[in-house]
Amino acid sequence: MTTTAVHAGLEGAIADLRQSIGSEFVLTEPYHRAIRSSSAAPFGVHLWQDTLPDLVVRPGSTADVIEIVRIANRWKVPIVPRGAGAGLADGAMPLRRGIVVDIKRMHDVLEIDDDNMTVTVQPGINMMELNKILRPLNVWFPDDPASYPVNVLGGRVGTGGWSLVGAGYGHIPNNVVSMEVVTPTGEVIRVGEGGARKIRKASTGYRMKELFIGHQGTLGIVTELTLDLSPRPEVEFPAFFAVRDWRDSWRLTQTLGKSGLKTISGIFQFDERKVDFLRRDDEAWIPLPDWVQGATGVICYGREAEVNAAKPIIFDLAKEAGATYLGQEMSEGDWASRHDRYHLAYHGRSGGKIKLMAWSIDDCAVQWSELPAVKKRWYEIADALVAKHPEHFDVWGMFMYTNNPFRPWGDHLTELDMGINELEMTPEIWADWIEAKTEIARTAVRHGGSVSACHGGTREGEVNVSCYEELAEGQFELMKKLKRLLDPENIMNPGKYNLDEAYEGDAR
Amino acid sequence: MTQQLSSKPFYGQRIEVRSVPDPIVKDCFAVFACRHKFCREVCPVYQDDRDESHTSYGFHSTLLAISQGIGSLEDVRDQVTNCLECGACELRCPNTLFAGDFYGASTTTVDLVRKVRRDLVAADIGFEKYEAIIEVIDKYLSYFTGPEEDLTRWAEGLNLPFTGETILFVDYFNAFETTVVARNAAKILSAAGVSYGILRHPGATLGELLDVDLDAFVEHARYNVNELVTAGAKRVILINPHDYTYFTRDYTAYLGELPFEVVYVTDVIDELITSGAITFEGASPLSGNVSYHDPCTLNKICGITESPRRIIRSLPGLNFVDVSPVAQWSYCCGKGSSSFKVLHPDTSYRIGARRLQAAADVGAERLVLACPHCEDQLTDVRARSGAPVEPIHVLALVAQAMGLE
Numbered sequence: 054m055t056t057t058a059v060h061a062g063l064e065g066a067i068a069d070l071r072q073s074i075g076s077e078f079v080l081t082e083p084y085h086r087a088i089r090s091s092s093a094a095p096f097g098v099h100l101w102q103d104t105l106p107d108l109v110v111r112p113g114s115t116a117d118v119i120e121i122v123r124i125a126n127r128w129k130v131p132i133v134p135r136g137a138g139a140g141l142a143d144g145a146m147p148l149r150r151g152i153v154v155d156i157k158r159m160h161d162v163l164e165i166d167d168d169n170m171t172v173t174v175q176p177g178i179n180m181m182e183l184n185k186i187l188r189p190l191n192v193w194f195p196d197d198p199a200s201y202p203v204n205v206l207g208g209r210v211g212t213g214g215w216s217l218v219g220a221g222y223g224h225i226p227n228n229v230v231s232m233e234v235v236t237p238t239g240e241v242i243r244v245g246e247g248g249a250r251k252i253r254k255a256s257t258g259y260r261m262k263e264l265f266i267g268h269q270g271t272l273g274i275v276t277e278l279t280l281d282l283s284p285r286p287e288v289e290f291p292a293f294f295a296v297r298d299w300r301d302s303w304r305l306t307q308t309l310g311k312s313g314l315k316t317i318s319g320i321f322q323f324d325e326r327k328v329d330f331l332r333r334d335d336e337a338w339i340p341l342p343d344w345v346q347g348a349t350g351v352i353c354y355g356r357e358a359e360v361n362a363a364k365p366i367i368f369d370l371a372k373e374a375g376a377t378y379l380g381q382e383m384s385e386g387d388w389a390s391r392h393d394r395y396h397l398a399y400h401g402r403s404g405g406k407i408k409l410m411a412w413s414i415d416d417c418a419v420q421w422s423e424l425p426a427v428k429k430r431w432y433e434i435a436d437a438l439v440a441k442h443p444e445h446f447d448v449w450g451m452f453m454y455t456n457n458p459f460r461p462w463g464d465h466l467t468e469l470d471m472g473i474n475e476l477e478m479t480p481e482i483w484a485d486w487i488e489a490k491t492e493i494a495r496t497a498v499r500h501g502g503s504v505s506a507c508h509g510g511t512r513e514g515e516v517n518v519s520c521y522e523e524l525a526e527g528q529f530e531l532m533k534k535l536k537r538l539l540d541p542e543n544i545m546n547p548g549k550y551n552l553d554e555a556y557e558g559d560a561r
Numbered sequence: 562m563t564q565q566l567s568s569k570p571f572y573g574q575r576i577e578v579r580s581v582p583d584p585i586v587k588d589c590f591a592v593f594a595c596r597h598k599f600c601r602e603v604c605p606v607y608q609d610d611r612d613e614s615h616t617s618y619g620f621h622s623t624l625l626a627i628s629q630g631i632g633s634l635e636d637v638r639d640q641v642t643n644c645l646e647c648g649a650c651e652l653r654c655p656n657t658l659f660a661g662d663f664y665g666a667s668t669t670t671v672d673l674v675r676k677v678r679r680d681l682v683a684a685d686i687g688f689e690k691y692e693a694i695i696e697v698i699d700k701y702l703s704y705f706t707g708p709e710e711d712l713t714r715w716a717e718g719l720n721l722p723f724t725g726e727t728i729l730f731v732d733y734f735n736a737f738e739t740t741v742v743a744r745n746a747a748k749i750l751s752a753a754g755v756s757y758g759i760l761r762h763p764g765a766t767l768g769e770l771l772d773v774d775l776d777a778f779v780e781h782a783r784y785n786v787n788e789l790v791t792a793g794a795k796r797v798i799l800i801n802p803h804d805y806t807y808f809t810r811d812y813t814a815y816l817g818e819l820p821f822e823v824v825y826v827t828d829v830i831d832e833l834i835t836s837g838a839i840t841f842e843g844a845s846p847l848s849g850n851v852s853y854h855d856p857c858t859l860n861k862i863c864g865i866t867e868s869p870r871r872i873i874r875s876l877p878g879l880n881f882v883d884v885s886p887v888a889q890w891s892y893c894c895g896k897g898s899s900s901f902k903v904l905h906p907d908t909s910y911r912i913g914a915r916r917l918q919a920a921a922d923v924g925a926e927r928l929v930l931a932c933p934h935c936e937d938q939l940t941d942v943r944a945r946s947g948a949p950v951e952p953i954h955v956l957a958l959v960a961q962a963m964g965l966e
């Protein structure tokens with residue numbers, strides 16, 4: 054829950070920041086702050102004032118970041134790191150206002166070591182831009198979320214994100230070798246497997262790197278990352294198969310996942326309501342006949358020889374499962390638009406008419422066996438919400454993607470997409486929405502899943518389920534102790550993950 | 562006052578200091594709600610300053626914030642000047658990709674930036690260096706009122722008539738600054754046997770007017786159309802791609818369908834090469850590695866990308882290292898569609914330097930251009946930066962290959 058915070062030390066902090074990182078990069082005008090009040094998650098336009106940061110700073114170096122953190126501690130003004138601001142868990146939303154540290158100016162490539170297959174970058178660089186630079190060396194950094202053209206690496210690490218081709222290449226936590234982090238008190242540390250910058254597997258010390266991935270900016274600011282490169286795949290082969298009943302798609306996913314084919318880098322399911330939604334509203338989607346009530350897509354990356362060898366096996370397995378190949382055009386077209394089609398305000402519908410709606414997504418991790426039960430319950434929750442507020446919500450169907458890194462089986466990123474009419478939101482409807490979100494998150498946890506596979510579980514509506522239900526077996530208690538140890542003044546992104554509880558009873 | 566017309570007629574409604582008309586709120590919300598933010602890395606200004614305030618998302622979100630009581634119209638002063646009006650963000654926006662044709666709901670940042678610039682002027686708020694833009698306008702409008710013979714001095718010795726079914730329209734920038742472009746165009750057309758004339762007294766075609774004085778822009782538009790009709794034009798050849806956007810988008814919006822065909826010079830020359838009217842036999846062949854720079858106005862706004870490439874491929878002796886027009890959405894010469902260079906000379910220079918560097922990176926020795934503004938800008942940038950890539954106008958290469966120099 055947001056409270057409008059007032060920081061007595063603000064004027065002092067602004068003066069010191071201007072002095073140390075330059076007035077040009079200390080921004081106090083309303084527009085600079087307004088556009089950095091939210092990230093990509095549903096945003097209560099009616100609540101905008103509550104998360105308006107007091108100022109924005111744009112550091113250009115690790116030294117700048119250290120200065121910012123020290124000044125924030127000195128004046129006790131909170132800091133919120135901001136990458137691309139495309140996170141879907143509100144991680145970059147300044148719940149206690151304060152200073153937004155926009156790291157996008159720090160976007161240099163510091164070293165490419167193609168002998169040892171690493172690249173070292175600053176946190177403000179975007180993956181697509183990085184891969185343009187790497188292309189002539191025939192290597193790539195294989196982090197491919199649907200938000201690939203916009204995210205920056207600091208934000209990717211801040212959320213501990215998920216990649217569409219993670220079943221082949223791993224996700225962001227698997228592909229960061231080591232990092233330089235400015236801690237909440239302004240020290241600079243390096244965290245890796247052990248202490249070495251380019252070693253992927255070491256057995257020295259604690260596994261500290263993990264602690265600094267997915268913390269949503271609550272434990273420090275990443276200022277440098279050494280990343281694991283992969284050879285560029287020689288070919289990409291997507292194949293999409295239609296089914297008459299989503300359950301066939303669910304079973305086919307399992308069969309393909311357990312087929313042992315190493316070139317499979319991701320498997321995706323579209324359920325019947327997603328297919329309907331795409332029929333209705335995705336202009337790039339080739340309309341499918343009515344009998345199509347689900348689809349499974351599989352993507353193979355690798356050398357041409359191995360992908361060619363995998364193709365007939367995939368087609369045979371799909372045929373045995375009663376699935377129909379949708380053809381090359383549909384398969385390639387759909388894979389090509391994987392970054393583009395996520396959200397459009399014009400996809401909102403109320404009684405068939407366009408209603409401008411923003412995109413809301415739940416991204417729970419769910420085991421394969423539990424998918425049907427979770428799906429059923431989620432639709433009950435979502436449909437009840439739409440029935441109550443037809444002008445404000447719309448159901449956009451579900452996707453399910455392989456979630457296990459390097460292995461296309463086991464758990465699935467399970468996504469329920471909805472439209473939400475932010476422009477006409479009221480506090481009462483927002484409260485109903487939060488309640489529905491809580492139920493959706495709770496359903497996943499009760500079925501042995503996780504609140505979030507990629508975005509983080511700190512959004513209003515799901516944060517309590519994350520902290521008190523999913524992380525109940527001592528983890529949340531340990532998180533609070535660690536937070537307090539590393540951030541004695543609660544400077545870094547306060548309000549996230551209910552970590553303010555760690556300071557309850559303090560005089561401050 | 563002339564009403565703003567765009568694909569979104571509601572851009573005619575004024576944004577006041579603290580209130581935004583409802584349809585514009587919705588228009589801005591569609592960009593704000595499109596949290597892809599793909600308009601960011603493609604924006605040449607953002608690539609330079611890495612400030613998300615200066616992106617299509619930042620601009621639309623600021624207007625939305627104003628509608629919600631956060632900030633005021635004064636806030637957008639900085640944003641409207643930090644736009645090249647290149648159109649990259651519009652193309653990259655998923656709204657344009659998916660809702661454009663279907664709902665007529667493409668993102669139209671360039672029109673909105675121009676509209677807001679005018680609203681700022683109308684609200685007496687203005688923006689930084691507004692006076693510098695007025696100076697540019699005054700300078701160019703003085704050509705209109707100055708001695709008539711100055712307007713066609715660029716054509717001295719070419720003996721071109723002031724009538725014809727085909728008229729080569731030469732704007733003030735080509736007539737007074739990049740006169741070689743105009744002369745090459747004329748010489749090539751004449752050598753190819755095209756019968757054409759020019760205007761004795763063309764009116765102004767200034768992006769700066771669109772930005773601050775729509776009435777004057779439309780007045781000159783109407784004047785130009787009348788002059789062209791009077792001269793007998795059935796076909797008008799343009800040699801400035803900025804003019805091409807004005808004639809095909811803005812003139813038609815304000816004046817309705819034009820009574821003549823409008824063509825860009827590269828399309829004409831490409832046809833003349835295909836038909837055999839232009840040949841490159843006999844002249845000394847060209848040499849070296851060249852790449853091509855898509856002018857933003859041709860590529861991102863009008864979609865003319867192939868004719869310049871076909872011309873380059875047909876020139877003997879050149880090794881053409883092409884970079885696709887889509888990859889070039891994120892490039893700009895740095896001058897912008899109207900006043901960006903005047904408003905932000907340092908950023909403009911760095912964007913230009915980056916463009917020349919990108920050409921050097923693909924191994925080009927010369928970067929072929931199809932726009933006088935790109936030529937002016939990149940020649941200037943090269944002189945200041947010492948970049949190893951020489952900018953050259955495609956008409957200069959054609960003229961050379963035809964042995965016209």
Ligand SMILES: Cc1cc2nc3c(=O)[nH]c(=O)nc-3n(C[C@H](O)[C@H](O)[C@H](O)COP(=O)(O)OP(=O)(O)OC[C@H]3O[C@@H](n4cnc5c(N)ncnc54)[C@H](O)[C@@H]3O)c2cc1C
Nearest residue numbers: 136137138139140144198199205207208211214215270275
């Ligand atoms: C259309 C769309 C599709 C998406 N698809 C996917 C997907 O397929 N997979 C996926 O994982 N996510 C996806 N997302 C969500 C989101 O893009 C990711 O979670 C991404 O990792 C956020 O990165 P960002 O740069 O936008 O970070 P931001 O939103 O700016 O920040 C995210 C978090 O990281 C923190 N942070 C930022 N920089 C730093 C730093 N330097 N040091 C420490 N903490 C930092 C912030 O405080 C915040 O808590 C999608 C989002 C959109 C809009």
Ligand code: SF4
Nearest residue numbers: 604644645647648650
């Ligand atoms: S029009 Fe060009 S400069 Fe303006 S926001 Fe879009 S890409 Fe950036």
